[in-house]
Amino acid sequence: MTNVTTVRVQTQDFSVADEYALLANDNQDGAVVNFIGKVRDFNDGSAVTDLTLEHxxxxxxxxxxxxxxxxxxxxxxxxxxxxxxVGTMALGEQIVFIGVTSAHRKAAFAACEFLIDFLKTKAPFWKLEANDTGSKWVEARDSDEQAAKMWQK
Structure with missing residues (x-):
């Protein structure tokens, strides 16, 4: 195994196809699992017009x-x-890409889920959601904390 780790925090968008190609460019792994998070048009019952992420x-x-x-x-x-x-993103724009490869699918799926669960609760990002009436900082979700707790050894 080559054990390559890539971490980037950036303002510019990313290409899912390009990132997949980098992950799948050899034959040693049987599984490639990706997660892509996007800006959605609602949160907690309120409309969202854009999202600003700081870190x-x-x-x-x-x-x-x-x-x-x-x-x-x-x-x-x-x-x-x-x-x-990071920065301001419009509805539908990509926010996060997580990709993992492994010899087998179970490890790849589990690791991908673990990574997003821990990213959401441990990484120092702050979300500012805008709507037609103004902006508000998004509080941490209890459901994200519960998801991360499931991974505790």
Whole structure:
């Protein structure tokens, strides 16, 4: 295994096809699993017109690297990619890409789910949702915390 980890925090969009091609460019893995998160038009029953994500530069990348390492300790993974966008994004735009490869699908699916659950609760990102009446900071969701707790050893 080559054990490649890629972590990027960026303002520009990413190409799912390009990221998939980088993950699947060899024959040692039988599974490639991706998750793509997008800006949706509602949250908690309120309309959303756009989303602004802020982060703590340097610390964010460090936390994402640590999450990737934790996933590697749990599952036999080859490649792991996390790309998270920051800045203001319109409805339907991509926010996050998580991709993992492994010899077998169960490890790849589990690791991908683990990565997004821990990213949502551990990485220092802040969401500002805008709607027709103004903007509000989004509080952490209890459901995200519960999802991350399921992974505790």
């Amino acid at each position: 703590y530069p340097g610390m964010t990348e460090s936390v994402l690297d640590q999450i990737c390492q934790q996933a590697r300790e749990r599952w036999p993974l080859n490649k792991v990619t996390i790309i998270h966008r």
